[in-house]
Amino acid sequence: MTLKKGSFVIEELENVQINIGKIGAKEEQIAEGPTPRPEIIGLRNWDYRILDRYNPVYTPTGDTCDYCTYGKCDLTGNKEGACGIDLEGQSARQALMTSIMGAACHSAHGRHLLNYLIKKYGEDFKIDVGPSNLQAPLTETIMGIQPKTIGDFIPVLEYVEEQLTQLIAITNTGQEGSSRDFESKALHAGMLDLLGMEVADIIQISCLGFPKSDEKAPMAEIGMGILDPKKPVVICVGHNIAAPAYILDNMDKNGLFDKIEIAGLCCTAHDMTRYNKTAKIIGSMSKELKYIRSGIPDVLVTDEQCVRADILKEAQKLHIPVIATNEKITYGLPDRSNDSVDEIIDDLVSQKQSGAVLLDFEKIGELVPKLAMKMGAIRKAKGLTALPNDNEFKKLVAKCTKCLQCTKDCPQGLPISDAMTAAVNGDFSLFETLHDKCVGCGRCDYSCPAGIPILNVIEKASQRVIREEKGKMRIGRGQIGDPEIREEGRNLVLGTTPGVLAFVGCGNYPDGTKDVYDIVEEMIQRSYIIISSGCAAMDIGMFKDKEGKTLYERYPGRFVKGNLLNTGSCVSNAHIAATTIKVASIFAGRKTKGNWEEIADYVMNRVGAVGIAWGAYSQKAFAIGTGCNRLGIPVVVGPHGTKYRRAFIGKPYKKDDWNVLDGRDGSVVNVEPAPEHLMITAETKDEVMPLLAKLCFRPSDNSLGRAIKLTHYIELSEKYLKKLPDDWHIYVRNEADLPVAKREPLMKLLEEKGWKIDWEKKKIIEGPLRKVDVSFQPTNVPRLCKEVKK
Amino acid sequence: MTPKAQVMGQNEEKVIDTTRQAVPFNTGNIPGPKMARAVMPAVPGKMLAKAKRPLLIVGSEIDDPDVLARVVMLGKTGIQIASVGDSYKYLGDKGLDAHYMNMHALMSYICDPQWPGLDGKGGYDLVVFFGITYYYASQAISALKNFSKIKVISIDKYYHPNADMSFGNLKKDVFIEALDEVIEQLPK
Incomplete structure (x- = not known):
């Protein structure tokens, strides 16, 4: 007899219920590190190390606080309000609240999917994300467990939800007053966000047949010009695949793909193509209002996240029915979940109702294609559009x-x-x-x-x-597989692959979507590994070269230098962050379970990964960035990112901030500022490219790696800012660190700066901050040193 | 005669008023009870002239030839320039005391009394700026407004509420004339 998780009663034993929980799971739950399931201050020491070096910089959008009835309080000039909080504290509290909102959004998405998938497939459904032993790196590192089934994620989300509730409590007036501790808690929320995302994407990859670490995932069509507007058009908007999957299944079953056009807007689109490669993508949230007003959609299906608040109002004007499929967004529409499909269709077609809440996925699957066929005929006959003639x-x-x-x-x-x-x-x-x-x-x-x-x-x-807006995007591949990490990890840690650049986030770009394409093209030609997700991944596919090829068609999707990867929707961002954990585990043999601080310390000092959210607009993007920061990954946002109100900026002129320990003996080593910042903005694409190159420096770079990174930093600065960087020499430890092609002229410049050069041997004799030591084991955590020197 | 008048070969000076339209250029950009005092160009001009160690910050929007010419004129008076965004590409060959800086990092450093400045000679006693993406500048200088004691003056085309003093929202010709009047106050 096989025992499964769940509850059952034994006949004849009245009032006896037997509950079976985690069978044989104990051996998987042995934490290897000191912080499994860290509580709110469980990682505070690590946070303080981060905050000591990367000082929070506040740029308030408002100088007042109106959270409680004491206010409004004027906090201008860092004055205290009636409750005692000053503007610094208030700004940090807002950073915490923003992180919480983002984390809650992704985690609630995960919760919705988990409940649904457990109901459909059972708790024992096995996790399968592709060729990996380390299948849930964030879950292991944070929770100290190794999940095997989707049911194993129940305690993970319970932990996230409990922690988020605690964190929300902290934002109430009369709670925390220290900006430093607000920030530590914001970092905690960011970490929870990564965890919630990982749960959401792993379970949908496992249950719904999404690509599993597939470097050769097929291409999907993308753009506002890809659909045939003569056919009935269904547009799904949001982030949650549950309902659109049923529509796609119904269309598949009934052979409707050549009769009806179906596409997605924002991350639902990613997951629709991961679920069924016939689906298409219109684009990011920036296209939402534009596409609705074009009049092309005949039915709008909403789920959750990145759905415009005015979508019903806009749709009503053009007689486009809205089917709301998720409790989070209901627009005051009637809940028709218990009504018959035909009744609902009649009411929508006749405009008796402008939309319906429908939470029964089977009905959604049946209703939407039927509704589209009817609405398509009516709407196209009328030629409905908001655009002027x-x-x-x-x-x-x-x-x-x-x-x-x-x-x-x-x-x-x-x-x-x-x-x-x-x-x-x-x-x-x-x-x-x-x-x-x-x-x-x-x-x-x-x-x-x-x-x-x-x-x-x-x-x-x-x-x-x-x-003409017709592009191609490689469908989201999911995680980076263990074999790819084995192949590439060494290059990353030694620096011979100049860095991993993760293009994530939304479409609030300062100067259009083309910037993202331009930046990616420049950096991929320099052999950076480019990983993308969400709306950024879509926008990268929107432009073509002279031969009519998109970047996805020009560059393969393996995790090696000079490749372009798309992990998938917003929640797949977890895999990007988790890639660094995989490097620490697979390449360096670091223990992961319950061992966040050590892993993050490794990532910060050794893995040249940088996130770039050039068009970030949402609280979710901020939470992702903050979670990455706690994992030791620097993040750059576009100029709109100053409106997030908080950055983490390093001060290279404060020498002591850049002391690290040598893990071999605990000796203090003053290193170059690497990475220089943890969260910062840039004004333009020309500024951001050299900044990205600089933020890939790590203290662990070997000379070949440092020379490669320095080459790109110098070349990008010269190309886009027309200058040699002021600080290039800081990153030179010996002559082998210098770019080969420019070694001699750069040595001359070093000599002008007072460095001593032996020109016969072409060696640097004196000048660098420190020497290259290939065995150097940089760490910011004293307990990780074999012997701590005072 | 102002530099603008010299450039244009004109003999008559226009009377301009830079205190009009002193409302945040982005309609919703209302930070709180303290917003910049709208000033005529002579005020920042005199303050710049009087400052012991002023810093001019310029950004990616100085690519307009008329604006760039004024940046160069200001730089030639000896004012040190923090060239943020990608603006250095316009200034690098002009023989100015210009240094590339990231705007966000610069705000952090100016708030720090221990910052040695762009040239290692210490901090600044006055910040003047223009030609930076509007919302980016406005947001970034809120750090200086709230967490530093330094005076911040916008001589931008737009009203910046987070500065201590600012021009109103100006048309281009008035903006250029205003810059000229600022320059007029500076020692040659």
């Missing part, structure tokens, strides 16, 4: 008074009135440029005193480029 367009652009109010309300400050003027003269090129730079928020519509629906005007003028 040619005559209306001419009148609208002529109404512009150049008051610039639209520019003032535009998050990007776009020069809309210039485009209006050009369009009056028949030149649409400025609008076409704006189409890519515009984040599709629609704030301009509200601002125009002349009543011009500006977003619609931009989109109307850009129809030519929209029709």
Whole structure:
């Protein structure tokens, strides 16, 4: 007899219920490190080490606090409010709240999926993410357990939820007052976020047949121009695959893929293509309003996250029914889960109702294609669209008074009135440029005193480029497999692969989606490993070279230098962070279970990985970044990232901040600032590229690796900032660290800086901060040293 | 005659008012009860002239030739320049005391009394800026407003509420004229 987890009763034994929990799971739960299931201050010492070096820098968006009825309190100039909190504390509290929101979002997504998948497949359904022994690196490192089945994630999410509740409690007035401890708790929330994401993606990969560490995952079509608008069109918006999977299954079963177009917006799109490669992708959240207003969708299916708050209002105007499939977003719509599909369809087609909450996945699967067929016929006959026709367009652009109010309300400050003027003269090129730079928020519509629906005007003028907006994206592959880490880990730690750059996050770019393509193209040609996820992964696939190929078609998807990987949707970000844990475990043999501090210390000192969220807008992106920071991974965000209000910035001029210990004997070694920052912004793409190269330096780089990294840092700075970096010499430990092609001229410059050079032997005699020591074991954690010297 | 007038070959000076339209350029960018005092160009000009160690910060929006010319004129008076974003590419060959810095890091360092400055000669007693992506500058200088004692003056085209003093939102020609009037106050 096989015993399974669950509860059962024995007949004839009244009132006796036998509960069977984790069978044979004990041996998997032996933590190897000191902090399994860390409580709120369980990793505070590690956080303090981070915060001592990478000082929180606050850039408040507001100088007041209105969280309680004492206020509003004016905290300008770091004054204290009525409760005693000062602006620094309040800013840190906001960082904590932002991290909590993001972590809750991903973890609740994971909880929804876990409940659903356990109900469908059972707790004993085996985890399978591909060729890996280390299948759940974050779970192991944080929880100290090695999950084998999806049911093993129940205590993981219970832990996350309990911790998040504790953290939320801390944000109440009259709780924490130390900004430093607020930040430690924000780092804790960030770590929980990574854990929640890992659960969500592992269980969906395992149960739903997503690619499993598949470097050759197929390509998906992406762009606003990919769908045939003559067919009925279903658009799924959000992040949760549960409901769209049923729609795809129904369409598959009934052979509807050539009759109905189905595509996703934002991360649901990623997971739809991972579930069924026939699905297509429209793009990021920036495309949401634009695509709805095009009138092309005949049915909108929402789930959770990154769904515009006005989606129902917008859809109603164009008679597009909205099917809300997740309790988190219900828009005041009636819950029709218990009604018949035909009744619901009748009410939606007749416009008796503009949408419905529908939480029964079977019904969703049946209803949506049927509804699309009916709505498609009706809507296309009427030609419903929010975009003006040619005559209306001419009148609208002529109404512009150049008051610039639209520019003032535009998050990007776009020069809309210039485009209006050009369009009056028949030149649409400025609008076409704006189409890519515009984040599709629609704030301009509200601002125009002349009543011009500006977003619609931009989109109307850009129809030519929209029709051509057809790209390709390699479907999300999931984790990086253990064999790939074995192959590449050494190169990463020694620095001979210059770095891993993770392009993540949303579409709130400072200057359009093309920036991301440009940055990736530059860095991949320099042999960085590029990993992408979420909306950034989509936008990378939106542009083509002269031969008509996207970057995904030009570069393979293996975890080796010069490759371009897409892990998948937002929750797959966990795998990107977890890759560094895999390097520490597989390459360096570090114990993972319950051993966060040691792993993070290893990552910070040895793994040249950097995250870049160039268009980050959401609390989720902040939480991901903060979680990466606690794992020792630096993160760069675009200029909008200053509105996150907190960064972690290192001070290279404070020499003592850059003391580390040598793990061999505990001696103190003053090292170069590497990585120099943990969270920072940059203003433009030209600035960010050398910054990314610099943030890949690690104290453990060998000379060959350092020379490679230094080469890129110098070349990128010279190419984009037209200068040799001011601090390049700081990273030189001996002549072998210098880029081979520039060794002699750089040595001359070092001599000018006072360094002593033996020109006969072409050696540096004196000058560097420290010598290269191939056995150096940098660590910031005293207990990890074999013998601690005082 | 202002430098602008010299450049344009004009003999008459326009009277400009840089205190108009002193509302945050991004409509929602209202930080709190303390917002920048709108000033005429002579005020930052005189303060720059009087400062012992002023720092001019310029960013990626100095690519306009008229604006760039004013950055160079200001730099030629000897003011040290923190060139943030990618602006160094416009300044590197102009013979100025210009240093690349990341704006966010710079804000952190200015708040730190131990920072040795861009040239190792110590901190600054006045920060003046323009030509940086509006929301980026506005957000970044909120660090100086709230966590440092340094005076911050915007001589940007836009009203920056987080500065101590700022011009209002200006049209380009007025902006250029205003910069010229600032420059006019500086020792040659």
